[in-house]
Amino acid sequence: ERLRVGSTLRDAFRRREPYNYLQRAYYQLKKLDLAAAAAHTFFVANPMHLQMREDMAKYRRMSGVQPQSFRDLETPPHWAAYDTGLELLERQEAGLALPRLEEALQGSLAQMESCRADCQGPEEQEGAEEEEDGAGSQGGLYEAIARHWIQVLQCRQRCVGETATRPGRSFPVPDFLPSQLRRLHEAHAQVGNLSQAIENVLSVLLFYPDDEAAKRALNQYQVQLGEPRPGLGPREDIQRFILRSLGEKRQLYYAMEHLGASFKDPDPWTPAALIPEALREKLREDQEKRPWDHEPPKPKPLTYWKDVLLLEGVTLTQDSRQLNGSERAVLDGLLTPAECGVLLQLAKDAAGAGARSGYRGRRSPHTPHERFEGLTVLKAAQLARAGTVGSQGAKLLLEVSERVRTLTQAYFSPERPLHLSFTHLVCRSAIEGEQEQRMDLSHPVHADNCVLDPDTGECWREPPAYTYRDYSGLLYLNDDFQGGDLFFTEPNALTVTARVRPRCGRLVAFSSGGENPHGVWAVTRGRRCALALWHTWAPEHREQEWIEAKELLQESEEEEEEEEEMPSKDPSPEPPSRRHQRVQDKAGKAPRVQEEL
Ligand SMILES: O=C(O)CCC(=O)C(=O)O
Numbered sequence: 001e002r003l004r005v006g007s008t009l010r011d012a013f014r015r016r017e018p019y020n021y022l023q024r025a026y027y028q029l030k031k032l033d034l035a036a037a038a039a040h041t042f043f044v045a046n047p048m049h050l051q052m053r054e055d056m057a058k059y060r061r062m063s064g065v066q067p068q069s070f071r072d073l074e075t076p077p078h079w080a081a082y083d084t085g086l087e088l089l090e091r092q093e094a095g096l097a098l099p100r101l102e103e104a105l106q107g108s109l110a111q112m113e114s115c116r117a118d119c120q121g122p123e124e125q126e127g128a129e130e131e132e133d134g135a136g137s138q139g140g141l142y143e144a145i146a147r148h149w150i151q152v153l154q155c156r157q158r159c160v161g162e163t164a165t166r167p168g169r170s171f172p173v174p175d176f177l178p179s180q181l182r183r184l185h186e187a188h189a190q191v192g193n194l195s196q197a198i199e200n201v202l203s204v205l206l207f208y209p210d211d212e213a214a215k216r217a218l219n220q221y222q223v224q225l226g227e228p229r230p231g232l233g234p235r236e237d238i239q240r241f242i243l244r245s246l247g248e249k250r251q252l253y254y255a256m257e258h259l260g261a262s263f264k265d266p267d268p269w270t271p272a273a274l275i276p277e278a279l280r281e282k283l284r285e286d287q288e289k290r291p292w293d294h295e296p297p298k299p300k301p302l303t304y305w306k307d308v309l310l311l312e313g314v315t316l317t318q319d320s321r322q323l324n325g326s327e328r329a330v331l332d333g334l335l336t337p338a339e340c341g342v343l344l345q346l347a348k349d350a351a352g353a354g355a356r357s358g359y360r361g362r363r364s365p366h367t368p369h370e371r372f373e374g375l376t377v378l379k380a381a382q383l384a385r386a387g388t389v390g391s392q393g394a395k396l397l398l399e400v401s402e403r404v405r406t407l408t409q410a411y412f413s414p415e416r417p418l419h420l421s422f423t424h425l426v427c428r429s430a431i432e433g434e435q436e437q438r439m440d441l442s443h444p445v446h447a448d449n450c451v452l453d454p455d456t457g458e459c460w461r462e463p464p465a466y467t468y469r470d471y472s473g474l475l476y477l478n479d480d481f482q483g484g485d486l487f488f489t490e491p492n493a494l495t496v497t498a499r500v501r502p503r504c505g506r507l508v509a510f511s512s513g514g515e516n517p518h519g520v521w522a523v524t525r526g527r528r529c530a531l532a533l534w535h536t537w538a539p540e541h542r543e544q545e546w547i548e549a550k551e552l553l554q555e556s557e558e559e560e561e562e563e564e565e566m567p568s569k570d571p572s573p574e575p576p577s578r579r580h581q582r583v584q585d586k587a588g589k590a591p592r593v594q595e596e597l
């Protein structure tokens with residue numbers, strides 16, 4: 001980490017890829033105990049990896065490998081304590097769980113300390129990216145001190161997320177410390193340790209003073225305890241942690257307001273009063289919650305689906321029951337082979353245009369073994385206007401997305417209008433020569449509108465997830481590639497519950513929440529293209545670019561008609577016309593594709 005390795009390499013380390021290589025090397029050296037440990041270490045971070053699944057089974061059958069060989073060489077002991085603690089709680093063994101849970105919390109706090117201590121390094125270690133943080137890289141001594149101190153504080157606050165992120169995972173366990181304290185007070189109460197239950201629930205209340213459940217629990221414990229115990233307060237370690245953190249947040253919010261520094265608060269418990277008035281509104285918008293966030297879509301009875309009118313030629317291939325879920329469907333026949341051809345050509349031409357301008361399809365944000373190209377409807381319309389791609393493809397893209405929206409609404413939400421919130425033509429291509437050692441997924445298991453925590457099965461509907469997405473659709477364009485099946489899992493992100501093979505005109509539609517964790521198997525040969533669409537009930541999140549694209553294409557159509565009507569019109573080439581100007585302006589906008597991945 002100190003070496004500031006490039007992000008791809010860093011990701012590879014995060015995914016523990018080196019352990020797969022280690023495993024092979026140890027195996028060749030006949031060091032089976034170490035090979036099994038390396039395999040296990042890799043496997044806990046990549047449980048969907050098919051090859052490793054098979055290898056693990058082989059190791060288990062080998063006589064030279066003991067069960068204790070399968071140990072995790074990477075995960076710090078407090079994560080193991082955390083897992084065992086949760087497991088014991090699930091088995092109603094609160095007494096046995098308690099020491100493990102306490103060890104986990106202490107371990108988390110210790111890791112937090114060591115992470116924070118690393119923030120104090122010399123300024124050279126802070127990367128160039130931080131320089132853009134707005135505190136400015138110019139000025140005198142005071143500015144330099146302020147800049148450095150802001151970086152130290154930002155770094156310390158990031159430790160919250162780092163500590164809560166299990167090795168090998170990309171997202172932190174949400175609200176990590178308070179949720180550990182909640183488990184602790186409940187477990188202590190179960191075994192009758194009332195004073196410890198009180199200390200822990202008081203610590204929860206330090207984070208969330210208005211937490212009704214915690215207040216009720218505290219009352220109950222106090223009644224059970226009988227006479228009041230004066231010395232009883234929140235845990236000192238937590239008290240210290242919160243005080244220090246609040247002090248840092250206060251300074252960072254100040255720097256954000258007055259020095260233009262950036263700060264992404266990692267905690268949901270920061271009291272509103274601490275955030276300057278001027279910033280509050282903006283932050284609230286970012287974290288905006290909608291009333292229906294708390295009512296997950298209800299599964300509908302099978303008879304209901306029979307009455308849904310599908311479009312001509314479209315068939316329902318698999319319903320929710322066949323897909324082992326609540327709101328999932330596979331529909332076929334949405335596109336003719338010719339239409340798939342047009343859209344594939346569009347993707348190809350757009351990628352070609354990118355390649356000519358030095359853009360070669362960047363590596364996938366999900367795996368270094370694939371390239372990834374995304375084309376939005378607006379970009380398609382702009383390229384069509386510029387003559388880079390055929391306008392037929394761009395028009396079809398719009399039309400087809402509307403087709404999918406109509407169907408999704410009819411099928412899943414007949415009483416409530418659904419709007420497209422983002423449409424995007426995505427191709428994933430296997431990078432040749434890099435598939436042999438391949439050990440990851442094309443798209444790791446996730447839910448589309450919430451942050452999935454596979455450990456608890458919970459899905460947190462909060463940023464960085466796109467919380468306003470209500471239904472997801474994937475319309476596939478081809479099947480001439482290897483791998484790349486879509487699959488659904490249980491909320492543990494492990495147990496596969498259904499698998500869908502892409503093919504031209506096949507739509508997989510499903511509700512975007514935690515009830516539908518899904519991922520994509522590695523694409524190991526060829527190129528897999530699909531139209532990915534997300535729908536929302538929230539009109540304010542309707543895709544503006546869809547409307548702009550439609551207008552843009554309509555304008556070209558009108559102009560073409562005009563030109564046809566006036567064959568004598570000067571046929572000289574377009575510049576410096578208004579329309580090219582517009583294409584350029586739009587193209588210069590922030591790339592939305594990246595944001596929406
Ligand atoms: O391409 C697919 O089949 C799934 C992609 C996906 O899950 C996503 O983009 O969120």
Ligand SMILES: [Fe+2]
Pocket residue numbers: 446447448472518
């Ligand atoms: Fe997805």
